[in-house]
Amino acid sequence: MGYNSLKKSLFLLLMTAGFSSYSQQDLKLQYNQPAVEWTEALPVGNGTLGAMVFGRVDAELIQLNEATLWSGGPVQKNVNPDAFKNLALIREALTNENFEKAYDLTKNMQGAYSESFMPLGDLILTQDFDGKKPGLYKRSLDIQTGLAVTTFTIGGVKYQREIFASAPAQCIVIKLSADQIKKLSVVIDAASLLRNEKSIQNQSLVLKGKAPSHADPNYIGYNKEPIVYDDVTGCRGMRFELIIKPVIKDGEISYDGDKIIIKKASEILLFVSAATSFNGFDKCPDSQGKDEHQFAESPLKKAAVQKYDSLLKEHIADFQQFFNRVSLKLNEKETNKSNLPTDTRLEQYAKGEKDAGLEALFFQYGRYLLISSSRTHNTPANLQGIWNNKLRAPWSSNYTTNINLQMNYWPVESGSLSELFFPLDEFIKNVSVTGAETAKSFYHAKGWVLHHNSDIWATTNPVGDFGKGDPMWANWYMGANWLSRHLWEHYQYTGDTAYLKKVYPIIKGAAEFSLDWLQRDKNGYLVTMPSTSPENKYFYDGKKGGVVTTASTMDIGIIKDLFENTIEASKVLNTDLEFRQTVSQAADKLLPFQIGSKGQLQEWYKDFEDEDPHHRHTSHLYALHPANLISPLKTPELAEAAKKTLELRGDDGTGWSLAWKVNMWARLLDGNHAYRLFKNQLRLTKDNDPEYSRHGGCYPNLFDAHPPFQIDGNFAGTAGVIEMLMQSQNNEIHLLPALPDSWTDGEIKGISAKGNFTVGIKWNYGKMSQAKIRSNMGGKCSVRALSPFIIKKLNIKSEKSSIGYTAVFETQKGMTYTLTPLK
Template sequence: MGVIQPKAIFFSLAITVLSLSGQTAWASPLLWFNSPASDWEQEGMPIGNGAMGAVIFGGVEQEVLQLNEKTLWEGGPGSKQGYDYGVPPKGDQVAALRKVQKTLAEQSSMTPEAAAELMGRDIKGYGNYQNFGELEIDIAGRGEVSDYRRELDLARGIATVSYRRGGVNYTREYFYSYPDQVLVAHLSADQADAISVNVVLDIPENRSATFTRKDGLLTVVGALKDNGLIYEGQVVLRAKGAKVSSGNRDNSLAVKNASSVTLLFSAATNYRQQYPDYRGDHPHRRLNQTVTKARAKTLAQIHDAHIQDYQALFGRVSLDIGQAEPELSTPELLAHYGKGGAATDRALEALYFQFGRYLLISSSRAGSLPANLQGVWNHSNTPPWNADYHVNINLQMNYWPALVTNLAETTEPLYDFVDSLVAPGRVSAKKLVGAEGWTLFLNTNIYGFTGVIAWPTAFWQPESAAWLMQHYYEHYLFTGDETFLAERAYPIMKEAARFWLDALVEDQGALVVSPSFSPEHGDFTVAAAMSQQIVTELLRNTRAAAQQLGDQAFALRLEAALAKLDPGLRIGGWGQLQEWREDVDEKDNQHRHVSQLYALHPGRVISPAQTPKLAEAAKVTLNARGDGGTGWSQAWKINFWARLLDGDRAHKVLGEQFKRSTLPNLWDNHPPFQIDGNFGATAGMAEMLLQSHTGHVTLLPALPSAWPEGRVTGLRARGDLTVDIAWQEGALTEAVLLAGRSGNYALLNNGYQIKSSDSGRPLNTRLEDGVLRFTLDAGKRYRVTLKEPKPAL
């Protein structure tokens, strides 16, 4: 007989805090289900460590763990279909561009189909992100099943399946460790010798696969048939109270009558993020070192390292908006939204906010590729939109919550990826546009695709690189890291700006983008609003960086261009912000793209206080477009309304996101599943509570009436500032400011006073145009309160 094990080797602390409303708040956010998943997309439970991911089904007789390794892609160099990075090796593509520009100069517009016939092209070898395979765990057992529960603890990054069967309580726990780069599955029971499993590693047929088994280690090595990319996966099975044996197939391992079983898995490929070959060494040596090190550790050591690493990120931000721990499962909570009372509605909202942060941590960590259209999770070898990187909003939206919700470390993969696109992007700039510098268009893969495709309404977006540059500059604004600005951000921003200095054309006395296309909407034209706004932002940000770093010559070039550049901001005949240079917007058009509002968000140009007429025009546009749309579109609208300081409307759109575009497991539903909506909505909720894009910090700028009392900790503002905020009856009760570096700061004045938290002494402030200006010392905390607290009712 083996040693009797406790129900689980890990434990959750039942942590509760008293909310400002007096209710018990839900301090450990959980997604939970009362049955196994029957559908990957709607009910699967995701875990990940950036480079790898898994979706847990939680079956009783058979557990299925669907696996992903983010570099496992078909296509690219070596593809049997051929590959040219989206750029024709022969032919004069610039001539096609010039022909389109001439047509637009003469006729002002042309259909997307006509433009694509000239400038688009059929591509080969683009590839798809691949499903690595599945771990199938057949579990012996008899008797009726009761007390089933499947949950994902966001505070710990650990998933759990528990149930009672045949008088035995069974527990399985799963997590993906970033420090040890392994998936961990631990199966335990409250009776000895109760666990018998057969573990099968199932690999799809579109690749070769050779399996070996030795001493509890199952290894698979193979290559994708399309491009020869080499992959390897290793499964370790160890048991307490029993011996691990070979299973009944060459891809399986087995254990009988164990007291507990632990499974480790890791995978790698020979992909290397470097143009033009994108190939490195065989993954075996690197993977074997990873697995060998993890195998030498105890389960507790791997678990503790995971908890320490994960909570160092996730635990920075807490949100209490009056939620109480719900008695409903997550699918029921979603289905009851708007029907079950304020506390349960707040529970879903707070859970969704933290789920977005969890997904970003789980799908984007240093050393991996950035989060793609599905983060890291994909169960198909032909996924929607290739599960690639769309750069006309989707990749950018994935990282909207990173800085403001205190997850700056998750942006490293984005910068690595974009840096790797510069070399092929130079080729695209020269061959497709005839310009220096670098750019890319609407979509890209992990193999440096920077060219164009044939899809008429989704192939031409040369402003994509300029939009991506916003993230580099925002990183500097949030962190104040001048080394990052000088060594990483400015060089790539300068080269992206150089492209536009060559690519802009003069029309009606102004510099404009031609051809220009408002994403997926209307005709090709000259100077669509979004195109002009993005390019203007790039040149302004690059000019500011050049001035900061002393590159005066380039700053003057940008200054001259900006003086002639059309900014793309026009108010139309019915009060709307125009989508195109011509006033042709239709009042009843509810297209999901509202691209003409880029300058409102994520741009920093339009605000109610500083540009009231443009802000009012943005409201008119949003009211005309309506609150519907796909998942990412609704998420964007949350941010728009927050920037317009309308918290109730932002909250309404958040509710629409739940009702129309959220799956039972809280994944965003485009449809199908597309993760950008999760990230965009989380960013929008943060934007409702804290803003800093106008040059000063605003506390509770768009607080909805549905959140009359609450507290948020750990949000970040531009200027390297960490902010905690508490409020009651819709008004601030206290905020705490923590400066990461000494310097000058500004806060929108709403009758505030600022004192040192250490000494209690008032801070010297000066009031200018409704804004308090003051100096903070690095590492010290400062308390913001109302000078005259709101009287009790």
Template sequence: MVFRCVLAALPILSALQLSAAKGEAVRYRLFDTKAAMDDKTGWEWQSYPLGCGYFGWNVFGIPENERIQVTHNAMVTYRNLTNALEIRIRTGHVKPIRYRRELDVDTAVAKTEYSCNGIDYRREYFTSYPARTGIVRLTASKEGALSFDVSSQIPFITPFGDKDGFGRRGTVESTGDEIRVVQEMEFQGIKFAATIKVLSDGKVVPKDGMLQVSNATVATVLFACDTNYEVCPEMFMEGMRKEKMSKRNPVANVGKIMSDAVAKGYDKLKEEHVADYCSLYGRVRLDLGSDSSDSERKTSELLSLYRRGKRSAYLEELYFRYGRYLLISSSRPGTMPATLQGVWNMHRKSPWGCGYVHNINVQMNYWPAFSCNLAECFEAYAEFNRAFRPASAANATNFLSRYRLEIPKWEKVKEYGVWCVGSTVFPFEVAGGPGGHSGPGMGGLTTKLFKDWWDFTGDRTALSRHIYPAHRGMAAFLSCCVRDYDGKILSAFSSSPEQLTDGPWHPGQKKFVNTIGCGFDQQLIVSNNRDYIELKGLIGASDDDVSRRVSGQLEKHDPIQIGWSGQIKEFREEGYYGSLGEYRHRHLSHLVALMPGTLITRDTPAWLDAAKVSLDGRGDKSTGWALAHRICAWARTGSGDRAHRLLCGLLAERTYHNLWDSHPPFQIDGNFGAVAGMAEMLLQSHSGAVDLLPALPNAWKDGSFSGLRARGGYSVDCEWRDGVPVRAVVRKDGYAVPPKVRFGGVVVSASSVENSAFVYTGFPKQIVRLSPPSEVKVDRSSRTVSWKVSSSQGLSYRVLRNTRSAPGYDVLAKGLKGTSFRDESVDFAAEDYVTYKIVAEDESGNVSEGALHTCSRATAFDKARYIMSVRNLNGIEIAEKDLD
């Protein structure tokens, strides 16, 4: 039987239909002509990940002794996820020919094919979410030629009482046509059960914990597993956990799962799996003008060519689809959420414990959930968050006590649902509250996901169960985290995540910047609390102590400050960019108002320009996930070519052969963040309109997408040629009013309505790009601003000025024909900094990019100290002539 993923229904549009037909003809898959190496490197670089949310598989494709490594996100020791199980299928086929393995991203089915001794062998693998089952189908081209052994091993068995808390025991037994595995972890008494069953037209014999299959032509290996862990508040409560876990019987649950799977049979299981997967995956399509011949290249070859400068639109399309595949595979309703490694880990002691890290990583995991039409995948995290919030209330009060802040009465803590989050949450533990390397803004970074859930879906059930309670409890906490400092309401403890006092981290030196009111915390306090007030109105809640307190504070948080370099300040005490902390730090914590936040938009142009200065300072070289954040952030600024350059760097330097993201080591947030960034390049909706192609790079000259989502509950399709939309379609179920749609900052009206969808065709034929001015200089003594132009034919110039961290610019002059301007109203001595911006415009009103220059009150001493400090701590040379 052949199953293909059917794309989501498209509107009746000839051009888009032609593109869709092309998209269906191209197969999106990872493939290789060698098996993965049977070691840690092979697991990380080469194995193919499968998953159904309940568990994950890594398939190696080894002909003679297949390895399937199993991950279950509840198989933890203290603050650490460990390898759950190993499965082996031994055939003895040691000299195969015509070998090939692949992972079909369109159907979530993997395959291994080869020939040995004149017989063709084929294996097919998938993990079914509806059936909670993993399936391997083995076939031989010759009747009765299929013989193999199936075995299972419990990794890292350790006697109870181990000083490191890794105690683990279990049994593996075979009976009839089944292998039954039972494990127990010393930590928290976790119990794990698994069954491996073989259905075959040959002979199946149990022996020494294995199953021996002989004289078969077809065999199906079924796998099911479960634990006594349940996502619920009791798991995080010491006194309630044991009783709750004792009521779950994973052995019985696995028995039921397996009997249901057997009753369905292989064909039904596969049909059900593909239909379920494609119901999510098939909603979105992306065509960037790929060459279909690239689909016949090995994935490792595509990456190798890409590193050498041969860009592949197919690889970029595949990477986008693969990221959505990974999210569908690792996070579904009723499962545990995706960790730092999704649902895949082979290690005894996993990197960073495979926890849920809340100073950006777990949030980045879900950035593509809403824009890329996978809102259901967020439900796993939403339920997990709802489960741990009650336990985190004690951490919230402890944090407030530690910094001598006001603590609401305990009954109010419960009533308001007060909660906080530290850097990491594990399946049984909220590991402390804010402090150390990350401030209380982590909670606001988390609730932004919940606000996006509402903005993209309008789900009122989610609003009442998850979205509003999360914001209200966090607002209650954050409104107590602050003090009044000279009229500014600032976070009394504040830390920009993982930023160090003494430049880049090295062993033995780890001193984090702890301060008051850093950009990260201030921006996210404002973000959460503004959203809370909005949601409160939507739900019709009455005013209370929390809402009154929050409303009284909102306008005094001062979330954005601009510094002497014209940058968004990371710290209030910062002068020039990077004067405190690591200059090229991986985190963009002071730019969360840009991405994922919505405080910095095209409606705050001075803040947006300052964000670009900070992004330039951070640089384009970093870890995998940090490059993904940079892609998203540059896309939000409208800088498509810069965002694409970062995507190229991510694919070339931070991507393994199986397309997993390399921190290094493997971290899945980079995959998810990059997919979100690609979507941001094509469609944005965070500034009051549906913006088409807001950051389209020149490399994506022609293309189309369908099914991306915009805030307001819209689904959007768009086709473009030469960088300009040809036709776009926006739809929303039961919605009769056309949305505000923009391209290039210009509002476009719907030209027609087809099948309850709004169709837009009235786009400009081309984009006019004016040459921007350059080399802006300021002579303070004469208060004269001057600039250079490459060509002034038919152009005039505007002079804009920004001071005192205002979100916008004052217009000082427009319609200038010359290249200088005297600013009679400026008082340099009264300002901390002054930024001038010069833009060119033509007679049709087209405006160029701007050229900037920032003057500051920095003295010669300030400049010299800054230059020396950055050189000493970061190894970066700053020229004095570049400082003003």
């Protein structure tokens, strides 16, 4: 875990950036009944350990995860030696527009499936209340402190359970208490879906096990044994260990086999720790693995001798140093509904009742989840963050790199959580290593490549089980390029040239692969072939369905963006002039964006009809968001085409798809349309309930619903709110660029802009009343707003522009500049 490095980086940030901390209220999820479904339970996490708290009375269930617990082992090299033989044949077929043949041949260029994120186990706390029903029941999660609390009354006794996942203590801490002495009698047990052995050691419950050597994705059904434990290589299947240590006040402890029995205690503290033998993406988890027992036991020894209040205080201080940087208030004159249960609020919201407080809660929940799931070296938040209760989770709960992994980290910079980027940063370095081997063995190309699925082992080959997968999703080649944008953006937000120098070879490597991958078409343009537009199909020759094509618009947009960022990075570093010129020349020859017969931005090389006009992916609008090659300011004609594309796609979709569209409509400066999609993100969805399971939205615990649960929608929704209130592409800070009419009054503080600025904005009656911009490193600042404004102290007045008003001024490091409307 990266806690010590985070402390160091936080200290440096405090010294250099001086962010402010903002107090907030009413940031709780709360319910009047226990969770029945997993998507009703409440998540806590410290970046490595995750727990889902059900709040059950008689048999409390706390489902556990450990971020590094995955099936499998290091990836093998040259897994498909015959792959390259097909490449020229595919390109010939595409040149002849034999799309069916190209599709069949592309299957021959697939490798092994990625591995799966595994559940750790369950902690079960059983209390015998003789069948008595509880009263005054309540469970809650305070996302400003990371503390989950369950309270209820039985037989005149008030019981309370508190749980938090501490990063400083590196364990989960649970406190059971009652308002009368010696009323706590509990049986403590643990279970796991993985192969394991339980025992009592040193007055603790210990569960040891080993992960599978392989787990098929949940959508594969042709293998008799989808979960395999046998390891013929001796290098697959990591060990793991879970330890639960009780410390009690009053009462007595005894043991029944591998269960802990506590009777008549006045207070019980449970310390939960876990670790795996994972020792890096390229290390055998068994023979070269870490000592999981030492890593699990060490934190418990330290935590168990501390007082609960001290542990809680330390945890809250650590958590709030991230969380409290940003605050959001919306329509505070509205009726405050924070006293209502969250599921009730969602039901009322679905019926059209206003609840700006719920919208602000959902925004901050994304930041809460990122803080809770992105603090482990080499292990970024996966498709479900760090929370998973299934052996074969949806899509393996892996790293899906054709949108979903990237989406997880959209708010990390703008949401002022830049230090929490390091797990993705390290993961990108890992896949650049394995991706170089894949580029060489599959394509005989320089640089590195990443396809659409990866895992903790940095898998980069095109998955599909050597021809059984559909190229529609398996054979997509732009993952390295897209992830390289995150490296560049981290520099843009921090201004850290030393960092940029360190990661420039990775960005360059992605560009090198793209240079080798590009082919010249009959018109002299550089194009990609083969190419796909993730998970979508087109019609050709009437109603023939096509997948593999030449130069999907997404490919071209991603490569244009990569080349532009590579050129800028080399300029900043004053290096690599010859390569810069090569990239620049190639960029000039890339196929231009094309506008189709409906006025839309074409998704395909030709103006094909989509098989699904309302497809969840809007991949061809990558150039609009997350890139900024298309914008109303720079390219108004293409921006109109992007708008038409979104209109044709429609306003429905899966949870994460809705979130992407929020960001896109915000980039088009249409706040009302962005807000419409954002509201759809809050449509109540329930597992095993036909009335509430037919659409994307969110679950009762505010988890994003594809359905099923995918956490990327939570993170992208948070980023989308920031995009509505502030954008910082085009080398400027755009204040309230897409403010929806529904948010008449509000204030946001502490968000981050490129150039290392911290921004706060206040508005009334739909117009900015004040903005504050803090310069954390000095330099030029360009600001845009809808109405004229003046920069106090400097007495600089804005000037009319094609869109709103702008002002440019030099800043000094550490200074805050106040902007007010010009009357």
